[in-house]
Amino acid sequence: MNSRSAAGQLSTISFIMFRTTLFPRTMLVAVSSTRGRMLCTTAKGSKLRHQIQQHTEVSRDHLTPEIALHLITPSCELWKCKDQAQVPFSDPYWAFYWPGGQAVARYLLDNPKTVCGFHVLDVGSGSGACAIAAAKAGAQSVTANDIDPVAGEAILLNCSLNQVNVNVSLNDMIGKTCFEWDIILLGDVLYDTEFAQRLQPWIKSLQNAGKTIFVGDPGRHAMNVIPEGNLQLLATYSLPPQTNLENRGFSTAFVWKIL
Incomplete structure (x- = not known):
């Protein structure tokens, strides 16, 4: 993020x-139910x-x-x-459309079978782009999650703009079981080592519970918190020039699956 x-x-x-x-x-990630805190x-x-x-x-x-x-x-x-x-x-x-989120959204649009028919949670949703991509790819239900109420309103605007139905939740989901969802999307969430270390046990618990977890990131140092053997690289994308400019020169973004 x-x-x-x-x-x-x-x-x-x-x-x-x-x-x-x-x-x-x-630190802007969240969720506990499809209703969550009120907008x-x-x-x-x-x-x-x-x-x-x-x-x-x-x-x-x-x-x-x-x-x-x-x-x-x-x-x-x-x-x-x-x-x-x-x-x-x-x-x-x-x-701002962060590079990891762009990569995850691109991957879902190019590989709709990944989410088609599943219940999807986009954590730290920001603009809602990954959630919108999941909805366009045919997910049975999608929840965009962010703890900032302004982000929630931005997500609603963007969903309306793209004519998709997405639930919005503002609750903090870190440490929660996320039992309602099959697939968890984490675009640019591992942006800081300290925060990534906080998230790692939660991510591991979700993986142990059988959740499918996709991570998008341009290769920040915080990604080292997840052991390399627990990551399956799914896609590599060259970022547009404008995105490079906005993100300290990162020219590539990646999508991994947590193993």
Whole structure:
């Protein structure tokens, strides 16, 4: 769940450093049921959705052009913003399409039998892209999970944009059994070694319970928390130039299955 070039004023390196400082990647994963915590009240939710639409643009400039997403792009004011006080969101990580999520979504769209007919949980869903891909691939049910209510509203907007039905949960699922789901998607969740170490026992318990777990990541150091023998590499994708720019120069993303 990590970074972003302000065309013109900032160099690529200085912008990426600024993006990471202004919008640090935080611990945003969750879920316990398809209902979960309530999303915002109608009035507040409507205001959030309006803000999201106002400060993002609909983009297909990524690995999964079949999926349209509300994203912060170089043409958006927030892309060039240097003052946190001018940002209406505490951390709009959900407005960026992280490389591991792109890889997982691409893999599901290219291999629909992977999820077709199964119950799928997308943990740390962010924009909801992986959940949307699972729905498009024919999953029996899909739950997009994130603990940030703003992300929940962004997911609803993106699902509507792509005309798919996805449940949204805001509950923290780390350590839970996830008995409702057959398949767990983890796109960019292992972004930090300390957090990955916290997740590893939970991931192992899910695997022992017979869950199928897919991990997407561009190869961050935190992936070393999972023993190499427990990972089956399923796919390797070259990332689009814009995604490279947004993610500290990562040019490739991978999809693994937990063994």
